[in-house]
Amino acid sequence: MNFKSMFRAIRFVWERAKLWVICSIIFAIVSGLAPVALVWVMKELINTVAVIIQQESADFSGAFILLSIQFSIMLLSSIMDGLKSFMDDKVQIVLEHDLKALSSRKAMAAPYSFYDIPEFYNHLERVTGSPGAKFLTPLRNLLNIGEAAIKIVSFLVFLFTIHWILVVISVFGAIPIFIVQAIYGRKNFWLMFMQTPAAREINYIEYLMNNKQAAKETRLFGIADYLLGRWSKKYQKNASEKLALIKRQQYAEIGLDSLTALMYAGAALVIIWLIRTTTVKIGEFVAIGQAVQGTQEAIGQISNNLARLYEDSFYIRDYFEFLDFEESRIGHQSGTLPFPAALEKGIRFENVSYRYPNANNDTLDNISFTIKQGEKIAIVGENGSGKTTLVNLLFGLYQPTKGLIFYDGIDMTKISEKELHKNTTVIFQDFIRYSFRASENIAVGKELDQINEQKMKQAARLSGADKFIEEFEEGYDTQLGRFLTQGEELSGGQWQKMAIARALYRDSQVIVLDEPTASLDPISELEIYNQFQQITREKTVLYISHRMSAARFADRILVMENGRIKELGTHEELMQVKGSYYDMYNTQAQWYQTETGLRGSG
Numbered sequence: 001m002n003f004k005s006m007f008r009a010i011r012f013v014w015e016r017a018k019l020w021v022i023c024s025i026i027f028a029i030v031s032g033l034a035p036v037a038l039v040w041v042m043k044e045l046i047n048t049v050a051v052i053i054q055q056e057s058a059d060f061s062g063a064f065i066l067l068s069i070q071f072s073i074m075l076l077s078s079i080m081d082g083l084k085s086f087m088d089d090k091v092q093i094v095l096e097h098d099l100k101a102l103s104s105r106k107a108m109a110a111p112y113s114f115y116d117i118p119e120f121y122n123h124l125e126r127v128t129g130s131p132g133a134k135f136l137t138p139l140r141n142l143l144n145i146g147e148a149a150i151k152i153v154s155f156l157v158f159l160f161t162i163h164w165i166l167v168v169i170s171v172f173g174a175i176p177i178f179i180v181q182a183i184y185g186r187k188n189f190w191l192m193f194m195q196t197p198a199a200r201e202i203n204y205i206e207y208l209m210n211n212k213q214a215a216k217e218t219r220l221f222g223i224a225d226y227l228l229g230r231w232s233k234k235y236q237k238n239a240s241e242k243l244a245l246i247k248r249q250q251y252a253e254i255g256l257d258s259l260t261a262l263m264y265a266g267a268a269l270v271i272i273w274l275i276r277t278t279t280v281k282i283g284e285f286v287a288i289g290q291a292v293q294g295t296q297e298a299i300g301q302i303s304n305n306l307a308r309l310y311e312d313s314f315y316i317r318d319y320f321e322f323l324d325f326e327e328s329r330i331g332h333q334s335g336t337l338p339f340p341a342a343l344e345k346g347i348r349f350e351n352v353s354y355r356y357p358n359a360n361n362d363t364l365d366n367i368s369f370t371i372k373q374g375e376k377i378a379i380v381g382e383n384g385s386g387k388t389t390l391v392n393l394l395f396g397l398y399q400p401t402k403g404l405i406f407y408d409g410i411d412m413t414k415i416s417e418k419e420l421h422k423n424t425t426v427i428f429q430d431f432i433r434y435s436f437r438a439s440e441n442i443a444v445g446k447e448l449d450q451i452n453e454q455k456m457k458q459a460a461r462l463s464g465a466d467k468f469i470e471e472f473e474e475g476y477d478t479q480l481g482r483f484l485t486q487g488e489e490l491s492g493g494q495w496q497k498m499a500i501a502r503a504l505y506r507d508s509q510v511i512v513l514d515e516p517t518a519s520l521d522p523i524s525e526l527e528i529y530n531q532f533q534q535i536t537r538e539k540t541v542l543y544i545s546h547r548m549s550a551a552r553f554a555d556r557i558l559v560m561e562n563g564r565i566k567e568l569g570t571h572e573e574l575m576q577v578k579g580s581y582y583d584m585y586n587t588q589a590q591w592y593q594t595e596t597g598l599r600g601s602g
């Protein structure tokens with residue numbers, strides 16, 4: 001059992017729902033005492049009625065009082081059940097909100113590199129879903145155990161007043177049930193744990209089968225059957241493992257039920273013997289049977305709840321483990337210094353290497369170079385040469401495994417993460433298409449009333465997004481994308497312009513464009529680069545591109561090969577060197593010429 005996590009969970013709930021905790025404890029005590037009270041009332045009632053029948057007495061007042069007490073207890077129990085269920089629902093909503101907020105905050109704040117650790121990802125998968133219910137269940141289990149304990153003690157006291165042997169029968173009959181349920185609780189949890197990677201794959205395939213972006217490829221590549229088949233295989237494997245466990249558990253429980261039946265028979269024999277040897281009345285006779293059964297049920301309730309508590313409390317441990325996921329495992333941007341108000345010297349990489357978690361080789365190998373303030377650097381190189389990894393290091397998304405990066409001579413790790421992200425901007429290849437309004441897409445992260453409209457429109461103008469936004473009836477208030485509502489869908493290039501406007505709105509000192517023009521037509525691409533030169537005159541810009549024509553716009557070109565810097569210099573310098581850049585440039589130039597030639601001859 002995870003006592004530490006359970007205590008933490010109780011504290012967590014106590015901080016948010018004190019009234020629920022207090023009322024639940026009171027309800028548990030009252031519900032625990034109610035059954036014995038009912039048994040006692042029933043015993044008295046039967047004896048009273050027996051007297052009325054035997055003596056043909058007309059005094060019903062005793063019976064009436066007892067019936068009223070019975071009615072009151074039953075009414076109270078029913079009211080309490082209703083209240084309990086309402087309060088549980090309410091506290092579950094509160095917990096759901098706070099737990100989701102905490103885990104989402106954690107997921108968003110965790111170093112980006114954590115997403116390369118499957119363990120982290122699996123954990124994230126396990127704690128999402130409906131945490132409120134999963135968190136509340138173990139606490140409910142605890143309360144049920146408390147309630148059952150009160151029932152047992154009160155029944156045992158009641159039985160003990162009649163004969164101690166009844167106590168022994170009641171207690172020993174339930175021990176095997178307790179053990180079996182605890183074993184299966186543990187097995188159920190481990191099965192769920194082992195199945196998490198497969199469950200992730202199932203979810204992922206479900207996502208592919210139902211997602212708009214994937215819908216094109218599933219149709220055109222004809223992979224619907226393949227996806228469905230793969231999903232079904234995994235699904236059935238998980239389901240059959242689960243069913244096999246349930247089957248074994250059911251067999252064990254059938255065996256236990258037989259044992260319980262034997263115990264009942266034993267108790268019945270004792271009762272008969274007691275009737276013969278003592279002066280037990282008919283009321284006691286019925287009450288003993290009820291009390292023995294009630295005790296057995298309450299012990300079953302404890303073992304059941306303990307087993308479930310064991311199973312469910314792992315969720316709580318998992319949840320807190322996720323919250324505590326060691327931030328220092330791979331390194332975290334934990335500095336506190338401000339970013340230089342205006343970069344002067346620029347950015348320096350000093351012997352920087354980077355290796356992905358669980359990888360065997362360094363993706364970046366001993367990189368050293370300087371980017372001057374205001375310089376425009378194009379990073380070129382083959383697929384997989386390490387360009388994106390390099391810029392991810394620049395933003396602190398990854399921490400170098402060796403070496404240091406300096407902004408104006410300040411070790412980057414000493415700069416606060418918030419400051420770093422405020423002063424650096426990137427437009428990724430796979431930027432997000434927010435299903436928000438056009439204005440919010442540009443000023444993302446700002447509430448509507450916080451948006452600087454003039455700045456936002458200027459960013460749209462500079463990126464060229466203004467042309468199509470202003471054509472929409474609702475202009476900058478237009479909802480984009482079709483994910484949430486019937487918004488306006490944009491073309492790939494138009495979305496790209498939105499992403500560029502977003503980067504310009506942020507007004508950072510350092511801007512990185514990770515192939516942002518890949519879906520733009522050549523004219524738009526040219527426009528963007530020309531404009532970028534002008535609007536980013538004061539800024540330090542790095543852009544990753546596979547198009548050498550775009551690289552020409554840069555002050556210097558950095559050629560990456562196998563995680564190393566192969567060449568670094570101006571277009572003219574590199575053309576003179578006649579190395580990799582020269583080859584790449586000429587190959588692409590030939591391509592264009594051939595194309596022009598073909599068009600000319602055609």
Ligand SMILES: Nc1ncnc2c1ncn2[C@@H]1O[C@H](COP(=O)(O)OP(=O)(O)OP(=O)(O)O)[C@@H](O)[C@H]1O
Binds near residue numbers: 356383
């Ligand atoms: N999350 C990751 N985990 C492990 N290895 C990775 C990860 N991301 C990238 N790599 C590896 O690092 C190498 C460099 O990848 P990177 O994305 O930096 O290359 P790139 O030059 O930007 O490529 P491209 O031109 O295709 O975008 C590749 O060999 C890739 O397999």
